[in-house]
Amino acid sequence: MPEGPSIVILKEAVQPFIGKKVRYASGNTKKVDTSLFCGKTVIDFKSWGKHFLICFPDITIRIHFMLFGSYRINERKETSPRLGILFEDETELNFYACSVQLITEPLDAVYDWTADVMNEQWDEEKALNKLKQRPHMLACDALLDQNIFSGVGNIIKNEVLFRIRVHPESRIGAIPAEKIKELLVEAVRYSFQFLEWKMEFTLKQHWLAHNKSICPRDNVRFQRAYLGKFKRRSFFCTNCQVLYLKD
DNA sequence: TGGAATGTTGGAAC
DNA sequence: CGTTCCAACATTCC
Secondary structure, eight states, rough: OHHHHHHHHHHHHTGGGGGGGEEEOSSSOOSOOOOOOOOBBEEEEEEETTTEEEEEEEEEEEETTTTEEEESOOOOOOSSSSSEEEEEEEEEEEEEEEEEEEEOSSSSHHHHHHHHHHHHTHHHHHHHHHHHHHOOOOOOHHHTTTTSSSOOHHHHHHHHHHHBBOOOOOOOOGGHHHHHHHHHHHHHHHHHHHHHHTTTTTTGGSSTTTTTTTTTTTTOBBBEEEETTTTEEEEEOTTBBBOOOOO
């Protein structure tokens, strides 16, 4: 569920709910008083990376699906929803096992839209500058940094590094400028590719590195390790992915 | 079938 | 004060 492209799919799916008025909201969320939304009209749905945003005129609901979250549109699961919204026309949105938060400030004050790899305001130049400020950072950590590559998750990280042939433990400051450019371009390109494949239900079969045991380029066994400060699974080939270390 | 996983947060430890 | 580590959360899949 949770990487950026999946949230974009959700955002598209709920477009028909824009303009609908909430009849009743409930759920087992402890963070938010669901009665706040009753009678309010949805004016928009937005996303920032892995954040899904339900916008009302004065407040916004922020949903983060974490690792296990899920949703149903005009359907219900057996389990009780973390947040369920029933609209006046009897349609409904249900969210499960997710983090729910209320945002009262203007969204532009909360979110840097230029950091979201799937947003039309994505700014490669700004991302490049953020990378330049952290030369000591590992490539695998950089891709997972939501302030630089909002929406990128562990799958996208592994696929991007494999595609551009960069070892996950490479230091950002040691990677040649052309490779950094490739990193920036591929993070966006693969995210949209992920979106297409996910919609076709063919995402997994297109994985080249993530969850794979053999490198498809040279038939060598992939290394598998929990790398970087995030300690997330990395799949990488020491044959074709270059380790850049020196400055 | 137990363990691991597309993720983040908050607090402790250093 | 920054960083790093860890538990917690809670579901699905192999």
